[in-house]
Amino acid sequence: MNYKTYEVKVWDVVNKEWRLNGKYHREDGPAITEWEDENKFWFLFDYQYAEEDWKQEVNKLKNPCNGKVVEIDGKKYKLTEVE
Numbered sequence: 001m002n003y004k005t006y007e008v009k010v011w012d013v014v015n016k017e018w019r020l021n022g023k024y025h026r027e028d029g030p031a032i033t034e035w036e037d038e039n040k041f042w043f044l045f046d047y048q049y050a051e052e053d054w055k056q057e058v059n060k061l062k063n064p065c066n067g068k069v070v071e072i073d074g075k076k077y078k079l080t081e082v083e
Helices: 051-062
Strands: 007-011 015-020 032-034 039-044 047-049 069-072 075-078
Touching: 039 051, 047 051
Parallel strands: none
Antiparallel strands: 007 015, 015 032, 032 039, 039 047, 069 075
């Protein structure tokens, strides 16, 4: 099983940051949270997303083949996730 090692910093007990290899990154929640005003900032690999866009990108990371179109013997197929 592969584990990711995050660096988490807490600033003045109101601000938390998650970094992976020095870049803002978190796949299970916002990479930056501010408790005083409850702002949340969503990042993957140092790129900021709106929350809904972030959810879609995380889904792509977890299911990289879902929605991908492949061609086999001249016929195109769209891959879908099966549970």
